[in-house]
Amino acid sequence: MNLLVVDLGGSHASLALFTDGTPRASRRIELAGARGLEPLLPSLAEALGELAAGEGVSLSACAGLGFGFPGLVDAVRGRVLATNAKFSDAHALDLSRWSVESLGLPLRLENDARAALLGERAAGAARGFDDVVMMTLGTGIGGSAMMGGELLRGRHHQAGVLGGHMPVHFYGRRCTCGGVGCAEAEASTWALADLCGSWPGYERSTLAGLPTAPDYADLFRAAAQGDRVALQIRDRSLAIWGATAVALIHAYDPEVLLLGGGVMGSADAVLPVIQRHVHLHAWTPWGRVEVRAGELGDSAALHGLATLFP
Amino acid sequence: MNLLVVDLGGSHASLALFTDGTPRASRRIELAGARGLEPLLPSLAEALGELAAGEGVSLSACAGLGFGFPGLVDAVRGRVLATNAKFSDAHALDLSRWSVESLGLPLRLENDARAALLGERAAGAARGFDDVVMMTLGTGIGGSAMMGGELLRGRHHQAGVLGGHMPVHFYGRRCTCGGVGCAEAEASTWALADLCGSWPGYERSTLAGLPTAPDYADLFRAAAQGDRVALQIRDRSLAIWGATAVALIHAYDPEVLLLGGGVMGSADAVLPVIQRHVHLHAWTPWGRVEVRAGELGDSAALHGLATLFP
Numbered sequence: 165m166n167l168l169v170v171d172l173g174g175s176h177a178s179l180a181l182f183t184d185g186t187p188r189a190s191r192r193i194e195l196a197g198a199r200g201l202e203p204l205l206p207s208l209a210e211a212l213g214e215l216a217a218g219e220g221v222s223l224s225a226c227a228g229l230g231f232g233f234p235g236l237v238d239a240v241r242g243r244v245l246a247t248n249a250k251f252s253d254a255h256a257l258d259l260s261r262w263s264v265e266s267l268g269l270p271l272r273l274e275n276d277a278r279a280a281l282l283g284e285r286a287a288g289a290a291r292g293f294d295d296v297v298m299m300t301l302g303t304g305i306g307g308s309a310m311m312g313g314e315l316l317r318g319r320h321h322q323a324g325v326l327g328g329h330m331p332v333h334f335y336g337r338r339c340t341c342g343g344v345g346c347a348e349a350e351a352s353t354w355a356l357a358d359l360c361g362s363w364p365g366y367e368r369s370t371l372a373g374l375p376t377a378p379d380y381a382d383l384f385r386a387a388a389q390g391d392r393v394a395l396q397i398r399d400r401s402l403a404i405w406g407a408t409a410v411a412l413i414h415a416y417d418p419e420v421l422l423l424g425g426g427v428m429g430s431a432d433a434v435l436p437v438i439q440r441h442v443h444l445h446a447w448t449p450w451g452r453v454e455v456r457a458g459e460l461g462d463s464a465a466l467h468g469l470a471t472l473f474p
Numbered sequence: 475m476n477l478l479v480v481d482l483g484g485s486h487a488s489l490a491l492f493t494d495g496t497p498r499a500s501r502r503i504e505l506a507g508a509r510g511l512e513p514l515l516p517s518l519a520e521a522l523g524e525l526a527a528g529e530g531v532s533l534s535a536c537a538g539l540g541f542g543f544p545g546l547v548d549a550v551r552g553r554v555l556a557t558n559a560k561f562s563d564a565h566a567l568d569l570s571r572w573s574v575e576s577l578g579l580p581l582r583l584e585n586d587a588r589a590a591l592l593g594e595r596a597a598g599a600a601r602g603f604d605d606v607v608m609m610t611l612g613t614g615i616g617g618s619a620m621m622g623g624e625l626l627r628g629r630h631h632q633a634g635v636l637g638g639h640m641p642v643h644f645y646g647r648r649c650t651c652g653g654v655g656c657a658e659a660e661a662s663t664w665a666l667a668d669l670c671g672s673w674p675g676y677e678r679s680t681l682a683g684l685p686t687a688p689d690y691a692d693l694f695r696a697a698a699q700g701d702r703v704a705l706q707i708r709d710r711s712l713a714i715w716g717a718t719a720v721a722l723i724h725a726y727d728p729e730v731l732l733l734g735g736g737v738m739g740s741a742d743a744v745l746p747v748i749q750r751h752v753h754l755h756a757w758t759p760w761g762r763v764e765v766r767a768g769e770l771g772d773s774a775a776l777h778g779l780a781t782l783f784p
Contacts, residue, residue: 246759295629318727319605320760326724334717407644414636417628449556
């Protein structure tokens, strides 16, 4: 069975063709400067058609389109419910209709973090586990939870996916969601520039000399070279991710916590610290939660989207 | 149908006889100085027998004993899994066997916060709701969550009930559970004495002149009279409870958040502030979570325990 999948991210979209559960071809489209989702849809449809054609697969030989979206979605009705920042026009779009009209394919929509968890469970680090929490550290912080083999959804489709909006600092920074001290307002790539700018002594840090605002790879590199401000912000960020991990474990009672997202490109700087924090501070009298890096990286969500058509 | 119920709290046990879902007689036993649960069991059994006999009900005319415990429990197997502080011997006790041998009654065990939620849903402020989170503010902070009409339990029976152990201050105080910055380590009656003692200027507060360590009723009273330190600690505590409320709403996606526990004896000082915090800061694009005080007060768990024998 052939399937097309799209994982829409903050900075790019990943497209893939799966055949019998295996990725066969993929493509990445940069979205820098994109203003809303609607203007992107024609080029997405075109790219998906080309991707299939390049493998000699006609659209009519595909069973459907799996679509991962970075925001709150109603997977049952196939509608975007809300977004925080990018693609704010998406809730008004009928993506199912667009998929049928432009590709002739039925669409299944899923939140991107839920899709990543499904992918890691199908083909990655969560194989064999029914109780899984995933935390993705990137531009923002994403979350998803599976309990007893089922994705947690909740009455309004937002259970499990607000891991980045757990308040870990009750007198903390304002978040773009309206919250105070949300994990992603305290320690995510989007928050980093602002955090650095207000950090005492930042102007003397090597980070201040970079041509663009630092991301976490820059920060970990500077910290490894002994930059004092980088060390301080690194340790603060790790403590925040540790607290968020504990919050998710306390909330959902998993066997395993997966870490994913772009920041895990620096997994050596992150994973052991979160593991130690969880083992010291999570209250799990039954034993220890396994803390693992996702195995599928950027393609976790693509793999998960390919499981939506059983 | 007659049922006996026991709600074991930190400072006292509440006992009741229910007939056809209605409380018929109740009794309170002070537990000050209690050293573990096992030494209490004979007097509990005796008091339960007396309570029934006082109403002319024989134990053999009762259908069972509902037992609420302040800690992690496996409700399916009827075992205490872990406690934080009091009754640390409970996990080694076979309470089902005790109930059968001393009262001739089958026992159903439940976490006290889950029982309180069941009670409020059966006969209190959560009637008609299937998606409910309860936060109890008292000696510690308790939590419980119902999603789609079912109590959330989780793989190791601890989902939903660790609301007091959501980290709301990532560089915060050590909690008795091993965590850092847990809600109840930052703002609960047990944490209050320590918090007051280390508060700058506390020695000049009217609270410092009280004969015993202040509880939240004392604190709210002093704040209402303009005591500066009391105002500061009150506002900090309210911010922490607000953050905890948002964490629970973000985790479980409820329609209604119930507030209970002894601190809600000062509901006028708490409820409007938490309502405002939630409506300002919880990310719920579908609408507004109702924030309500529980209606059953101390007897919520007793009512819930009476629903365990359908």
